[in-house]
Amino acid sequence: MKKLAFLILSLICIQTAIAQNTKLAPFFKIGTSDESISALSTTIKSNLESNGFKIIGEYNPEANPNLGVVCFTRKDLQKLCLKSADRGALASVLKIGLVKKDGKTSISILNPDYMFCAYLSNYETEKNAYSKITADLKMALESYGKDYEPFGGEVKTDALKKYHYKMMMPYFDDPVELNEFNSFEEGLLIIRKNLEAKKGNTELIYEQVFTDQKIAVFGIGLLDKEDGEKDFLPIIGEDHIAAMPYEIILQGKEASILHGKYRFALYWPELTMGTFMKIMSTPGDVEDFMEALTE
Structure with missing residues (x-):
């Protein structure tokens, strides 16, 4: 009996070690198409909706017609993410990236x-x-490819759970606090008003509001020609555009964003320090754009 218990314990330890050493890539390449981004978006959205997903937004990052992003969600995903109290709603939006070249x-x-x-x-x-x-997502998109080639780098799952780029760099739980309002409703009103006015050359791509939980997530295009997506995406890599758009989350009375030094590093984990230095001002620029939307 003792030998059996020891064997079971050993197997559990081995499985745990394997799980911790599993590596995940931030993106999958599904395939290529001769179709335009506009035509592809239409059929992709139809396939997603046929599999129970809800399209909540789409846009052209950098206002570039050769780049496209489709944003979508599903009720079971929303419910699961809302159980994670620390800004879990940010994970309730899935994204497809389209890049046209040659x-x-x-x-x-x-x-x-x-x-x-x-x-x-x-x-x-x-x-x-x-x-x-x-x-279910892979099944919805299988007509475009089935290989799901990982790209964009790899991070071990145990490191991903407490990810940060380098020592002294921010973690997921080191957000940038943008503003605190008198109420959730006031925050919602102010952010919506500023987005409607396209303050700071921003554009609302999607909005999710969970009234009972007093949580809202806004996906926001940063279309400023000098300091927005047009400035930083060509430097760090447009192939990763399925990481866009950037988000504001309103929880209760507080509006915040993930720190740029965390979020950019998370979705571009292969960035060298030299390339990171080329976008040194970008996290601050993003903070300025987002903070203006909460004022």
């Missing part, structure tokens, strides 16, 4: 499990439910 359009997705692992406190305990969402 007459071909490449199709990629933000790897759901990469984002879930990095953002959500309940990822491990509800892994089966999250895995089903990923499987």
Whole structure:
């Protein structure tokens, strides 16, 4: 009996070690197409909706017609993410990136499990439910490719759960606090008003409001020609556009964003320090754009 117990314990330890050493990439390349971004977006959205997903936004990053992002969600995903109290709603939006080069359009997705692992406190305990969402997404897109080639770098799952780029760099739980309002309703009103006015050359791409939980997430295009997406995306890599748009989250009375030094490093984990230095001002620029939307 003791030998059996020891064997079981050993197997558990081995499985745990394997899980901790599993590596995840931030993106999957699905395939390429001769179709335009506009035509692809239309069929992709139809396929997603047929598989129970809800389209909540789309846009052209940098206002570039050769770049496209489709944003979508699903009710079971929303419910799961809301269980993770620390800004878990940020993970409730999945994204597809479209990049046209030399007459071909490449199709990629933000790897759901990469984002879930990095953002959500309940990822491990509800892994089966999250895995089903990923499987359903792959099924919805199988007509565009089935290989799902990982790209964009790799991070071990145990490191992803407490990810930061370098020593002294911010973690997920080191957000930038933008503003505190008198109420959730006031915050919602002010942010919506500023987005409607396109303050700071911003554009509302999607909005999710969870009234009962007093949580709202805004996906925001940063279209300023000098300091927005047009400035930093060509430097760090447009192939990763399924990481866009950047988000504001309003929880209760507080509006915040993930720190740029965390978020950019998370979705561009292969960035060298030299390249990171080329966008040294970008995290501050993003903070300025987002803070203005809360004033």
